[in-house]
Amino acid sequence: EGHPIKIVTGKKNCAIFRIETSSIQKLLTSLEKDKRYSEFIILSPFTKDGTEFSRMLFLDADYVKRNEKYFLAFDPLATITYNRGVITLIGDEMWRVQQVASRTSSKIGEAGLNILNMDAQEETSRIIIVVEDSDDNISKAICAIHAEKSKINFV
Known part of the structure; x- marks a missing residue:
């Protein structure tokens, strides 16, 4: 058996x-057909x-900045938040393993980072953690997770 976090x-x-x-559906259709753009993840x-609001995590903030008017035209209540970084854990049936999400998030907290959003998707076995993109936050978070990874085992 391999480790749940791959x-x-x-x-x-x-x-x-x-x-x-x-x-959101109009935007998704337009992104796909008009812009042929798919570098985003839909959050809960x-x-x-x-x-009800939907949130989309765009992996390229510069693309969003360049197309800000385009995005904001879809909804008068739409907002964009920049300076975000994302840590993604991809695994094999992580949802079967107790404490993967809680232990990784607590280690990120212990590293001095504030988690702004956390999205665990059982079907894809992917955990997405959003933090502020400043200094070396992203590398700090990855180091914290790797340090904890060896202690997380299948139950």
């Missing part, structure tokens, strides 16, 4: 785009003041 990657210079869920939605 790959840990980090990416700087990301952006989070928040849009009303009722408007949330509801605020009775309105």
Whole structure:
């Protein structure tokens, strides 16, 4: 049996785009057909003041900046947050293993980083952790996870 965490990657210079869920389908269709762009991950939605919002993590904040007007035209309530970094854990049935998410997130916290968003996707066995992209935050987080990785075992 191999380790449940197979790959840990980090990416700087990301952006989070928040849009009303009722408007996201038009944007997704346009990105696919008009822009032929797919360098994003859809995060879990949330509801605020009775309105459901979807969030998209873009792996290239410069692309979002260059196309800001395009993105914001889809929804008057849309917002873009820059200076985000993402750490992705890709594994083999990580969801079967207790404490993968909790132990990795606590190690990131102990390394002095604040987790801004964490999205665990059972179906893809992928955990996405969003932190502020400043200084060496991303490499700090990856080092913290690698230090803990050896202590996480199948139960």
